[in-house]
Amino acid sequence: MRPALFRRSSTPVDPGPSTTEAPDPTGEVDGRPSKNPAAKGRPTPSRREAEAAARARAKPARSRKELAAKERADRKARQDKVREAMKTGDETFMPKRDRGPVRRFTRDFVDSRFSFTELTLPVMVLSLVLQYSGNADLVAMGTLVLTTMLLLVVLDVLYLRFRLRREVRRRFPDEPFKGLTFYAVSRSLQIKPWRLPKPRVKIGARLGEDYR
Incomplete structure (x- = not known):
């Protein structure tokens, strides 16, 4: 009689899960999305993942x-x-020199008034044309026009400085005047449509008090 240890069991043995499963047509393996990029039904990347991918693509310059x-x-x-x-x-x-309520008011103050300074460039061109015409009368006229224009510009700049400082002192008593006259004069020298920042008011407009 053979020992019980060597007896053949009649109970069938479970071979376990097969290692050669057929591919799932849905592109999933064990309930998880397949890594195959062509698989169907994979989840759409979230916004955070898309932004992380964009940052990864924005690599620093290599050369x-x-x-x-x-x-x-x-x-x-x-x-x-x-x-x-x-x-x-x-x-x-805007550049730093154009920021702030004082500079904003200065621009509007210059743009709201007619200025002889604005005509400096056109008058200078006219004067040069007359002086190079070769005619003595036209040369004298060109010199007279240029001299008169320069005198008017000087008077206009002095008047502009006086009025601007008075208005700024009234509206902004704690603000300094450093560089303000130069800023106003340099703007008034430009023809109005060419000024930057662009003018916001028309000539003769009354300026409000809300510049703070």
Whole structure:
């Protein structure tokens, strides 16, 4: 009689899960999305994942040429923002010298008045044309026109400085006057449609008190 240890069991043995499963047509393995990019039914990436992928693609420049190109693109983007701000009046991207209520009031004060200083460039061109005409009478006329214009500009600048300081002192008693006269005169020298930031008021307009 054979020992019980060596007896053959009549109970069938479970071979366990098969290691050669057929591919799931849904693109899932064990309930998880397949790593195959062509698989169907994979979850759509979230916004956070998409932004992380975009940041990963924005790698730093690997060469001097790429770095120079990136710096040029950044500089152009900043210049575009400044140019647009000068047209729209948005002080967020304006140069520092154009920001603040005092500079805003100064621009409106200059733009709201007629100024002989604005005519300096056209009159100078006319005077040069007359002086180079070769005619003695026209040369004398050109000299007279230029001299008269310069005298009017000096008087206009003095009057502008007096009135501007008085208004700024009344509206902004705690603000300094440093650089304000030069800022106003340099703006008044420009022809009004060419001024930047763009004028907001017309000639003769009454300025409000809400500049704070």
